[in-house]
Amino acid sequence: MKNRQYSVKIFEAEIEDDGQFIDFLEKHYLLFKDHLIHVTGEMSEGVERYLKEKPFFYLHDVSFPEGRSKKALESEFKMQEDLPSKEAYAKLEEECKNLSVDYAILKQEMQQELNGLNKKLKTKFTVIDTIIRSGRELKIDGDLLLLNRVNSGATIHTTGNLIITQVVEGALRCDGQFMMITVSPKANIVFHGVLVDNELLENKLNRIELKENKIHITPVIKKEINWEQS
Amino acid sequence: MGTVIAIISGKGGVGKTTATANLGLGIAQNNKKCIIVDFDIGQRNLDMIIGLENRVVYDMVQVMDEECSVAQAVIKSKVNENLHFLAASQTKDKSVLTSQKVEKLLTELKEKYEFILLDAPAGIESGFEHTIEFADAAIVVVNPEVSSIRDADRAIGILDAKSQKVKNGEEVDKFLIINRIAPEMVRAGEMLRSDDILDILNVKLIGKVAEDKGVIDASNQGKPVILDKKSLAGQAYSRIAKRICGENVPLEDIESMQQGMFKKLAGMFK
Numbered sequence: 001m002k003n004r005q006y007s008v009k010i011f012e013a014e015i016e017d018d019g020q021f022i023d024f025l026e027k028h029y030l031l032f033k034d035h036l037i038h039v040t041g042e043m044s045e046g047v048e049r050y051l052k053e054k055p056f057f058y059l060h061d062v063s064f065p066e067g068r069s070k071k072a073l074e075s076e077f078k079m080q081e082d083l084p085s086k087e088a089y090a091k092l093e094e095e096c097k098n099l100s101v102d103y104a105i106l107k108q109e110m111q112q113e114l115n116g117l118n119k120k121l122k123t124k125f126t127v128i129d130t131i132i133r134s135g136r137e138l139k140i141d142g143d144l145l146l147l148n149r150v151n152s153g154a155t156i157h158t159t160g161n162l163i164i165t166q167v168v169e170g171a172l173r174c175d176g177q178f179m180m181i182t183v184s185p186k187a188n189i190v191f192h193g194v195l196v197d198n199e200l201l202e203n204k205l206n207r208i209e210l211k212e213n214k215i216h217i218t219p220v221i222k223k224e225i226n227w228e229q230s
Numbered sequence: 231m232g233t234v235i236a237i238i239s240g241k242g243g244v245g246k247t248t249a250t251a252n253l254g255l256g257i258a259q260n261n262k263k264c265i266i267v268d269f270d271i272g273q274r275n276l277d278m279i280i281g282l283e284n285r286v287v288y289d290m291v292q293v294m295d296e297e298c299s300v301a302q303a304v305i306k307s308k309v310n311e312n313l314h315f316l317a318a319s320q321t322k323d324k325s326v327l328t329s330q331k332v333e334k335l336l337t338e339l340k341e342k343y344e345f346i347l348l349d350a351p352a353g354i355e356s357g358f359e360h361t362i363e364f365a366d367a368a369i370v371v372v373n374p375e376v377s378s379i380r381d382a383d384r385a386i387g388i389l390d391a392k393s394q395k396v397k398n399g400e401e402v403d404k405f406l407i408i409n410r411i412a413p414e415m416v417r418a419g420e421m422l423r424s425d426d427i428l429d430i431l432n433v434k435l436i437g438k439v440a441e442d443k444g445v446i447d448a449s450n451q452g453k454p455v456i457l458d459k460k461s462l463a464g465q466a467y468s469r470i471a472k473r474i475c476g477e478n479v480p481l482e483d484i485e486s487m488q489q490g491m492f493k494k495l496a497g498m499f500k
Contacts, residue, residue, distance in 0.1 A: 131432045133383045133384065133386055133387035133390075134380050134381075134383035134384040134387060135354075135383075135384040135387050135388070136387055148432075149429070149430065149432070151380070151383045151430055152376070152379075152380045152383070152430075153380050153383065153384060167429075169430075
Protein backbone atom coordinates (compact mmCIF):
# COMPACT_ATOMS: atom_id res chain seq x y z
CA MET A 1 0.00 0.00 0.00
CA LYS A 2 1.31 3.39 -0.97
CA ASN A 3 1.23 6.15 1.53
CA ARG A 4 1.79 9.85 1.27
CA GLN A 5 1.33 12.82 3.46
CA TYR A 6 0.44 16.31 2.19
CA SER A 7 0.29 19.62 3.87
CA VAL A 8 -2.56 21.51 2.27
CA LYS A 9 -3.39 25.19 2.43
CA ILE A 10 -7.05 26.03 2.61
CA PHE A 11 -8.87 29.32 2.38
CA GLU A 12 -11.62 29.82 4.84
CA ALA A 13 -14.51 32.15 4.00
CA GLU A 14 -17.61 32.87 5.96
CA ILE A 15 -20.86 33.73 4.29
CA GLU A 16 -22.52 36.72 5.81
CA ASP A 17 -24.25 38.15 2.77
CA ASP A 18 -24.77 36.11 -0.41
CA GLY A 19 -24.18 38.98 -2.83
CA GLN A 20 -21.05 40.15 -1.10
CA PHE A 21 -19.66 36.60 -0.98
CA ILE A 22 -20.20 36.01 -4.68
CA ASP A 23 -18.77 39.41 -5.54
CA PHE A 24 -15.67 38.68 -3.52
CA LEU A 25 -15.03 35.31 -5.16
CA GLU A 26 -15.72 36.77 -8.63
CA LYS A 27 -13.20 39.48 -7.98
CA HIS A 28 -10.51 37.07 -6.80
CA TYR A 29 -11.37 34.26 -9.13
CA LEU A 30 -7.82 33.80 -10.33
CA LEU A 31 -6.57 33.58 -6.76
CA PHE A 32 -9.09 31.00 -5.63
CA LYS A 33 -9.67 28.87 -8.66
CA ASP A 34 -6.98 26.25 -7.93
CA HIS A 35 -7.38 26.22 -4.16
CA LEU A 36 -9.60 24.51 -1.73
CA ILE A 37 -12.05 26.79 0.03
CA HIS A 38 -13.64 26.02 3.30
CA VAL A 39 -16.99 27.71 3.44
CA THR A 40 -18.64 28.35 6.77
CA GLY A 41 -21.93 29.93 7.55
CA GLU A 42 -25.32 29.37 6.02
CA MET A 43 -25.20 28.32 2.38
CA SER A 44 -28.09 29.31 0.20
CA GLU A 45 -29.00 27.50 -3.04
CA GLY A 46 -27.77 30.39 -5.15
CA VAL A 47 -24.36 30.33 -3.61
CA GLU A 48 -24.10 26.56 -3.91
CA ARG A 49 -25.04 26.73 -7.58
CA TYR A 50 -22.54 29.49 -8.20
CA LEU A 51 -19.72 27.51 -6.51
CA LYS A 52 -20.52 24.38 -8.51
CA GLU A 53 -20.86 26.18 -11.86
CA LYS A 54 -17.64 28.16 -11.64
CA PRO A 55 -16.28 25.60 -10.51
CA PHE A 56 -14.59 26.04 -7.14
CA PHE A 57 -13.26 23.23 -4.98
CA TYR A 58 -14.95 23.74 -1.71
CA LEU A 59 -15.93 22.11 1.52
CA HIS A 60 -18.84 23.28 3.65
CA ASP A 61 -18.82 23.29 7.44
CA VAL A 62 -16.24 20.58 8.03
CA SER A 63 -14.30 20.17 11.24
CA PHE A 64 -10.63 19.52 10.52
CA PRO A 65 -8.43 17.35 12.77
CA GLU A 66 -5.84 19.36 14.68
CA GLY A 67 -2.45 18.85 13.09
CA ARG A 68 0.71 18.23 15.19
CA SER A 69 4.36 18.68 14.52
CA LYS A 70 6.66 15.70 14.10
CA LYS A 71 8.18 16.24 17.55
CA ALA A 72 4.81 16.34 19.27
CA LEU A 73 3.85 13.17 17.50
CA GLU A 74 7.07 11.44 18.54
CA SER A 75 6.62 12.30 22.20
CA GLU A 76 3.08 11.06 22.02
CA PHE A 77 4.30 7.78 20.63
CA LYS A 78 6.86 7.51 23.41
CA MET A 79 4.29 8.17 26.13
CA GLN A 80 2.20 5.42 24.71
CA GLU A 81 5.16 3.05 24.80
CA ASP A 82 6.13 4.02 28.33
CA LEU A 83 2.74 3.61 29.76
CA PRO A 84 1.58 0.12 29.27
CA SER A 85 -2.13 -0.07 29.11
CA LYS A 86 -4.04 -0.80 32.27
CA GLU A 87 -4.96 -4.12 30.85
CA ALA A 88 -1.33 -5.02 30.36
CA TYR A 89 -0.61 -4.03 33.97
CA ALA A 90 -3.44 -6.11 35.23
CA LYS A 91 -2.26 -9.01 33.14
CA LEU A 92 1.29 -8.72 34.43
CA GLU A 93 0.12 -8.48 38.00
CA GLU A 94 -1.98 -11.55 37.60
CA GLU A 95 0.93 -13.43 36.09
CA CYS A 96 3.09 -12.43 39.00
CA LYS A 97 0.47 -13.55 41.44
CA ASN A 98 0.48 -16.90 39.73
CA LEU A 99 4.24 -17.06 40.17
CA SER A 100 3.79 -16.05 43.83
CA VAL A 101 6.15 -13.10 43.37
CA ASP A 102 5.16 -9.66 44.46
CA TYR A 103 5.11 -7.54 41.37
CA ALA A 104 6.19 -4.40 43.26
CA ILE A 105 9.26 -6.13 44.70
CA LEU A 106 10.21 -7.58 41.34
CA LYS A 107 10.02 -4.16 39.76
CA GLN A 108 12.13 -2.64 42.55
CA GLU A 109 14.77 -5.32 42.17
CA MET A 110 14.97 -4.79 38.46
CA GLN A 111 15.36 -1.07 39.00
CA GLN A 112 18.18 -1.65 41.47
CA GLU A 113 19.97 -3.93 39.06
CA LEU A 114 19.63 -1.34 36.35
CA ASN A 115 21.04 1.36 38.62
CA GLY A 116 23.98 -0.87 39.49
CA LEU A 117 24.72 -1.48 35.83
CA ASN A 118 24.47 2.22 35.12
CA LYS A 119 26.97 2.94 37.87
CA LYS A 120 29.38 0.40 36.44
CA LEU A 121 29.07 1.92 33.03
CA LYS A 122 29.95 5.37 34.28
CA THR A 123 33.76 5.37 34.28
CA LYS A 124 35.11 7.14 37.31
CA PHE A 125 38.65 8.42 36.96
CA THR A 126 40.78 9.82 39.77
CA VAL A 127 44.21 11.41 39.53
CA ILE A 128 46.29 11.77 42.69
CA ASP A 129 49.61 13.55 42.88
CA THR A 130 50.38 13.40 46.60
CA ILE A 131 52.66 10.93 48.30
CA ILE A 132 50.67 8.10 49.91
CA ARG A 133 52.17 7.79 53.36
CA SER A 134 52.21 4.88 55.76
CA GLY A 135 48.88 4.23 57.47
CA ARG A 136 46.78 5.77 54.74
CA GLU A 137 44.10 3.62 53.18
CA LEU A 138 42.70 4.79 49.87
CA LYS A 139 39.54 3.22 48.56
CA ILE A 140 38.91 4.31 45.00
CA ASP A 141 35.73 3.53 43.14
CA GLY A 142 36.83 3.48 39.53
CA ASP A 143 40.17 4.06 37.84
CA LEU A 144 43.18 5.65 39.52
CA LEU A 145 46.24 7.35 38.12
CA LEU A 146 48.80 7.92 40.88
CA LEU A 147 51.79 10.10 40.10
CA ASN A 148 53.62 9.66 43.40
CA ARG A 149 55.06 7.04 45.71
CA VAL A 150 53.12 4.54 47.79
CA ASN A 151 55.08 4.15 51.01
CA SER A 152 55.41 1.05 53.09
CA GLY A 153 52.35 0.58 55.31
CA ALA A 154 49.89 2.31 52.97
CA THR A 155 47.06 0.51 51.17
CA ILE A 156 45.25 1.29 47.94
CA HIS A 157 42.08 -0.45 46.76
CA THR A 158 40.62 0.26 43.35
CA THR A 159 37.60 -1.25 41.70
CA GLY A 160 38.90 -0.07 38.34
CA ASN A 161 42.23 0.08 36.60
CA LEU A 162 45.33 1.28 38.41
CA ILE A 163 48.38 3.06 37.04
CA ILE A 164 51.22 4.10 39.35
CA THR A 165 54.25 5.82 37.90
CA GLN A 166 56.48 5.74 41.00
CA VAL A 167 57.87 3.07 43.27
CA VAL A 168 55.36 1.16 45.37
CA GLU A 169 56.31 -0.17 48.79
CA GLY A 170 52.83 -0.52 50.23
CA ALA A 171 49.92 -2.80 49.43
CA LEU A 172 47.80 -2.66 46.26
CA ARG A 173 44.42 -4.29 45.74
CA CYS A 174 43.11 -3.95 42.21
CA ASP A 175 39.97 -5.45 40.69
CA GLY A 176 40.08 -3.65 37.36
CA GLN A 177 41.05 -4.88 33.95
CA PHE A 178 44.71 -3.98 34.22
CA MET A 179 47.36 -2.35 36.39
CA MET A 180 50.59 -0.67 35.40
CA ILE A 181 53.36 -0.79 37.97
CA THR A 182 57.06 0.08 37.99
CA VAL A 183 59.75 -2.21 39.39
CA SER A 184 58.63 -2.52 43.01
CA PRO A 185 60.41 -5.24 44.92
CA LYS A 186 58.79 -4.32 48.24
CA ALA A 187 55.21 -3.96 47.07
CA ASN A 188 52.42 -6.30 48.07
CA ILE A 189 50.24 -6.58 44.99
CA VAL A 190 46.97 -8.47 44.86
CA PHE A 191 45.23 -8.47 41.50
CA HIS A 192 41.75 -10.01 41.46
CA GLY A 193 42.53 -11.81 44.70
CA VAL A 194 45.77 -13.30 43.40
CA LEU A 195 49.11 -12.33 44.90
CA VAL A 196 51.44 -11.10 42.17
CA ASP A 197 55.09 -12.12 42.46
CA ASN A 198 57.23 -8.98 42.62
CA GLU A 199 60.07 -10.64 40.78
CA LEU A 200 57.93 -10.76 37.67
CA LEU A 201 57.80 -6.98 37.59
CA GLU A 202 61.23 -6.68 36.11
CA ASN A 203 60.69 -3.93 33.56
CA LYS A 204 60.60 -0.20 34.05
CA LEU A 205 56.83 -0.23 33.61
CA ASN A 206 54.82 -3.46 33.66
CA ARG A 207 51.26 -4.16 32.67
CA ILE A 208 49.39 -6.77 34.69
CA GLU A 209 46.13 -7.94 33.16
CA LEU A 210 43.59 -10.70 33.37
CA LYS A 211 43.08 -12.69 30.18
CA GLU A 212 41.01 -15.88 30.11
CA ASN A 213 41.35 -16.34 33.86
CA LYS A 214 45.13 -16.09 33.70
CA ILE A 215 47.25 -13.21 34.86
CA HIS A 216 49.55 -11.86 32.18
CA ILE A 217 52.46 -9.55 32.86
CA THR A 218 53.84 -7.71 29.86
CA PRO A 219 56.42 -4.93 29.64
CA VAL A 220 55.17 -1.46 28.72
CA ILE A 221 58.53 0.25 28.96
CA LYS A 222 61.46 -2.13 28.83
CA LYS A 223 64.52 -2.03 31.01
CA GLU A 224 66.70 0.98 30.61
CA ILE A 225 69.91 0.00 28.91
CA ASN A 226 72.98 1.03 30.79
CA TRP A 227 75.54 1.63 28.04
CA GLU A 228 78.39 2.15 30.43
CA GLN A 229 78.14 -1.32 31.88
CA SER A 230 77.60 -3.28 28.69
CA MET B 231 55.31 36.16 67.65
CA GLY B 232 57.38 33.02 68.14
CA THR B 233 57.54 29.93 66.01
CA VAL B 234 56.30 26.64 67.40
CA ILE B 235 58.37 23.69 66.19
CA ALA B 236 57.30 20.16 67.05
CA ILE B 237 60.03 17.56 67.12
CA ILE B 238 58.52 14.26 66.06
CA SER B 239 59.66 10.81 65.00
CA GLY B 240 56.88 8.27 65.36
CA LYS B 241 59.23 5.59 66.60
CA GLY B 242 60.79 5.86 70.03
CA GLY B 243 64.47 5.94 70.80
CA VAL B 244 65.63 7.66 67.61
CA GLY B 245 66.86 10.75 69.42
CA LYS B 246 63.93 13.18 69.63
CA THR B 247 64.67 14.30 73.15
CA THR B 248 68.43 14.59 72.50
CA ALA B 249 67.70 16.60 69.36
CA THR B 250 65.28 18.87 71.28
CA ALA B 251 67.81 19.58 74.03
CA ASN B 252 70.68 20.20 71.63
CA LEU B 253 68.72 22.31 69.18
CA GLY B 254 67.25 24.36 72.03
CA LEU B 255 70.69 25.08 73.35
CA GLY B 256 72.02 25.69 69.83
CA ILE B 257 69.28 28.25 69.13
CA ALA B 258 69.99 29.93 72.49
CA GLN B 259 73.69 30.10 71.55
CA ASN B 260 72.60 32.10 68.50
CA ASN B 261 71.16 34.71 70.88
CA LYS B 262 67.54 33.81 70.31
CA LYS B 263 65.14 33.32 73.18
CA CYS B 264 64.11 29.72 73.11
CA ILE B 265 61.99 27.46 75.28
CA ILE B 266 61.93 23.69 75.14
CA VAL B 267 58.74 22.03 76.30
CA ASP B 268 58.48 18.37 77.16
CA PHE B 269 55.16 17.05 75.83
CA ASP B 270 55.84 13.47 76.81
CA ILE B 271 53.50 13.49 79.78
CA GLY B 272 54.03 10.57 82.13
CA GLN B 273 57.44 9.75 80.67
CA ARG B 274 59.45 12.91 80.92
CA ASN B 275 63.13 12.72 80.04
CA LEU B 276 64.10 16.12 78.76
CA ASP B 277 64.76 17.43 82.29
CA MET B 278 67.49 14.84 82.79
CA ILE B 279 69.15 15.34 79.43
CA ILE B 280 69.34 19.08 79.96
CA GLY B 281 70.55 18.59 83.54
CA LEU B 282 67.64 20.36 85.27
CA GLU B 283 65.87 17.44 86.92
CA ASN B 284 66.38 18.71 90.44
CA ARG B 285 65.04 22.17 89.61
CA VAL B 286 61.53 21.18 88.48
CA VAL B 287 58.90 22.60 90.84
CA TYR B 288 55.85 23.09 88.66
CA ASP B 289 55.11 21.27 85.43
CA MET B 290 53.23 21.97 82.22
CA VAL B 291 49.99 20.35 83.39
CA GLN B 292 49.90 22.58 86.45
CA VAL B 293 50.32 25.63 84.21
CA MET B 294 47.49 24.43 82.01
CA ASP B 295 45.26 23.87 85.01
CA GLU B 296 46.15 27.37 86.22
CA GLU B 297 47.65 26.14 89.47
CA CYS B 298 50.66 28.34 88.76
CA SER B 299 51.77 30.91 86.20
CA VAL B 300 54.03 30.26 83.22
CA ALA B 301 56.77 32.38 84.82
CA GLN B 302 56.69 30.20 87.94
CA ALA B 303 56.94 26.94 86.04
CA VAL B 304 59.60 27.93 83.51
CA ILE B 305 63.15 26.95 84.47
CA LYS B 306 66.19 28.85 83.25
CA SER B 307 69.09 26.82 81.95
CA LYS B 308 72.33 27.00 83.90
CA VAL B 309 74.37 26.92 80.70
CA ASN B 310 72.68 29.61 78.63
CA GLU B 311 70.32 32.27 79.87
CA ASN B 312 68.41 32.37 76.57
CA LEU B 313 67.32 28.80 77.04
CA HIS B 314 64.26 28.08 79.14
CA PHE B 315 62.60 24.82 79.92
CA LEU B 316 59.09 23.67 80.81
CA ALA B 317 58.81 20.17 82.24
CA ALA B 318 56.15 17.57 81.59
CA SER B 319 54.19 16.04 84.41
CA GLN B 320 55.56 12.70 85.49
CA THR B 321 52.55 11.66 87.55
CA LYS B 322 49.70 12.40 85.16
CA ASP B 323 49.08 10.77 81.78
CA LYS B 324 48.39 11.97 78.23
CA SER B 325 44.64 12.11 78.72
CA VAL B 326 44.91 15.37 80.72
CA LEU B 327 45.76 17.33 77.55
CA THR B 328 43.00 19.10 75.66
CA SER B 329 43.21 21.24 72.54
CA GLN B 330 42.03 24.38 74.33
CA LYS B 331 44.59 24.02 77.11
CA VAL B 332 47.45 23.40 74.68
CA GLU B 333 46.44 26.31 72.48
CA LYS B 334 46.25 28.67 75.47
CA LEU B 335 49.67 27.65 76.73
CA LEU B 336 51.31 27.95 73.31
CA THR B 337 49.77 31.36 72.64
CA GLU B 338 51.21 32.56 75.93
CA LEU B 339 54.66 31.13 75.14
CA LYS B 340 54.63 32.57 71.62
CA GLU B 341 54.48 36.08 73.07
CA LYS B 342 57.59 35.54 75.19
CA TYR B 343 59.89 33.41 73.07
CA GLU B 344 61.18 33.41 69.51
CA PHE B 345 61.36 29.65 69.28
CA ILE B 346 59.24 27.10 71.10
CA LEU B 347 60.48 23.54 70.66
CA LEU B 348 58.03 20.78 71.59
CA ASP B 349 59.43 17.37 72.37
CA ALA B 350 56.72 15.03 71.11
CA PRO B 351 56.07 11.65 72.69
CA ALA B 352 56.79 8.51 70.70
CA GLY B 353 53.84 6.93 68.98
CA ILE B 354 50.88 8.56 67.30
CA GLU B 355 48.30 8.71 70.07
CA SER B 356 46.53 11.71 71.56
CA GLY B 357 49.70 13.08 73.17
CA PHE B 358 51.37 13.22 69.78
CA GLU B 359 48.30 14.76 68.15
CA HIS B 360 48.21 17.54 70.72
CA THR B 361 51.89 18.26 70.17
CA ILE B 362 51.50 18.75 66.43
CA GLU B 363 48.07 20.39 66.53
CA PHE B 364 49.28 23.97 66.87
CA ALA B 365 52.79 23.62 65.48
CA ASP B 366 53.98 26.02 62.77
CA ALA B 367 56.72 23.65 61.69
CA ALA B 368 57.89 20.17 62.45
CA ILE B 369 61.30 18.57 62.60
CA VAL B 370 61.19 14.87 61.87
CA VAL B 371 63.97 12.83 63.42
CA VAL B 372 64.74 9.47 61.81
CA ASN B 373 67.42 6.83 62.03
CA PRO B 374 68.63 5.29 58.78
CA GLU B 375 66.62 2.10 59.23
CA VAL B 376 63.35 0.94 57.72
CA SER B 377 61.22 0.77 60.87
CA SER B 378 62.10 4.31 61.90
CA ILE B 379 61.30 5.57 58.41
CA ARG B 380 57.95 3.84 58.19
CA ASP B 381 56.93 5.22 61.60
CA ALA B 382 58.09 8.71 60.64
CA ASP B 383 56.11 8.43 57.42
CA ARG B 384 52.99 7.63 59.42
CA ALA B 385 53.67 10.50 61.81
CA ILE B 386 54.03 12.92 58.87
CA GLY B 387 50.77 11.59 57.46
CA ILE B 388 48.98 12.40 60.72
CA LEU B 389 50.66 15.80 60.88
CA ASP B 390 49.38 16.56 57.39
CA ALA B 391 45.89 15.45 58.33
CA LYS B 392 45.32 16.81 61.83
CA SER B 393 47.38 19.95 62.26
CA GLN B 394 45.45 23.18 62.79
CA LYS B 395 47.52 24.94 60.14
CA VAL B 396 46.56 22.34 57.53
CA LYS B 397 42.91 22.65 58.53
CA ASN B 398 43.20 26.39 57.83
CA GLY B 399 44.45 25.59 54.34
CA GLU B 400 48.12 26.30 55.01
CA GLU B 401 51.01 23.87 55.03
CA VAL B 402 53.16 22.86 57.97
CA ASP B 403 56.86 23.18 57.09
CA LYS B 404 58.55 19.86 57.64
CA PHE B 405 62.28 19.31 58.03
CA LEU B 406 64.21 16.11 58.37
CA ILE B 407 67.10 15.22 60.62
CA ILE B 408 68.77 11.91 59.89
CA ASN B 409 70.26 10.88 63.18
CA ARG B 410 72.84 8.24 64.08
CA ILE B 411 74.34 7.78 60.63
CA ALA B 412 77.26 5.37 60.60
CA PRO B 413 79.31 6.58 57.63
CA GLU B 414 81.28 3.33 57.23
CA MET B 415 78.08 1.29 57.10
CA VAL B 416 76.55 3.61 54.52
CA ARG B 417 79.70 3.40 52.43
CA ALA B 418 79.60 -0.38 52.66
CA GLY B 419 75.97 -0.32 51.51
CA GLU B 420 74.73 -1.79 54.80
CA MET B 421 72.77 1.27 55.85
CA LEU B 422 70.07 3.19 54.03
CA ARG B 423 71.41 6.10 52.02
CA SER B 424 70.17 9.60 52.79
CA ASP B 425 68.93 10.05 49.22
CA ASP B 426 66.72 6.99 49.56
CA ILE B 427 65.30 8.26 52.84
CA LEU B 428 64.54 11.63 51.29
CA ASP B 429 62.87 9.90 48.35
CA ILE B 430 60.60 7.95 50.66
CA LEU B 431 59.70 10.74 53.05
CA ASN B 432 59.66 13.65 50.59
CA VAL B 433 60.67 16.14 53.29
CA LYS B 434 63.33 18.84 53.18
CA LEU B 435 66.61 17.80 54.80
CA ILE B 436 67.85 20.16 57.49
CA GLY B 437 70.78 18.14 58.79
CA LYS B 438 72.51 14.83 59.23
CA VAL B 439 73.96 13.71 62.54
CA ALA B 440 76.60 10.99 62.70
CA GLU B 441 76.57 8.25 65.29
CA ASP B 442 78.58 9.52 68.22
CA LYS B 443 79.26 7.65 71.45
CA GLY B 444 79.69 10.97 73.21
CA VAL B 445 75.93 11.57 73.01
CA ILE B 446 75.12 8.89 75.57
CA ASP B 447 77.72 10.14 78.02
CA ALA B 448 76.58 13.72 77.53
CA SER B 449 72.95 12.77 78.16
CA ASN B 450 73.85 10.86 81.29
CA GLN B 451 75.72 13.87 82.62
CA GLY B 452 72.92 16.26 81.71
CA LYS B 453 75.18 18.30 79.44
CA PRO B 454 73.93 18.34 75.85
CA VAL B 455 76.55 17.17 73.37
CA ILE B 456 76.45 20.52 71.55
CA LEU B 457 78.59 21.93 74.37
CA ASP B 458 81.41 19.60 73.30
CA LYS B 459 82.99 21.53 70.45
CA LYS B 460 85.02 18.51 69.28
CA SER B 461 82.08 16.13 69.05
CA LEU B 462 80.84 15.35 65.52
CA ALA B 463 77.24 15.15 66.69
CA GLY B 464 77.61 18.41 68.61
CA GLN B 465 78.96 20.18 65.52
CA ALA B 466 76.10 18.78 63.45
CA TYR B 467 73.50 20.05 65.94
CA SER B 468 75.19 23.41 66.02
CA ARG B 469 74.90 23.70 62.23
CA ILE B 470 71.23 22.64 62.31
CA ALA B 471 70.48 25.24 65.00
CA LYS B 472 72.05 27.93 62.79
CA ARG B 473 69.89 26.78 59.87
CA ILE B 474 66.79 27.03 62.06
CA CYS B 475 67.79 30.60 62.97
CA GLY B 476 67.90 31.44 59.27
CA GLU B 477 71.62 31.25 58.61
CA ASN B 478 72.68 29.65 55.34
CA VAL B 479 74.99 26.82 56.34
CA PRO B 480 75.82 24.31 53.58
CA LEU B 481 74.91 20.70 54.26
CA GLU B 482 77.84 18.50 55.19
CA ASP B 483 78.15 15.20 53.41
CA ILE B 484 78.74 13.06 56.47
CA GLU B 485 78.80 9.76 54.64
CA SER B 486 81.79 10.60 52.49
CA MET B 487 83.49 12.82 55.08
CA GLN B 488 87.18 12.10 55.40
CA GLN B 489 88.21 10.13 58.41
CA GLY B 490 90.60 11.71 60.87
CA MET B 491 94.21 12.14 59.81
CA PHE B 492 95.53 9.50 62.16
CA LYS B 493 92.91 6.95 61.25
CA LYS B 494 93.79 7.50 57.64
CA LEU B 495 97.47 6.97 58.32
CA ALA B 496 96.69 3.90 60.38
CA GLY B 497 94.61 2.62 57.49
CA MET B 498 97.57 2.97 55.16
CA PHE B 499 99.73 0.71 57.28
CA LYS B 500 97.08 -1.97 57.80
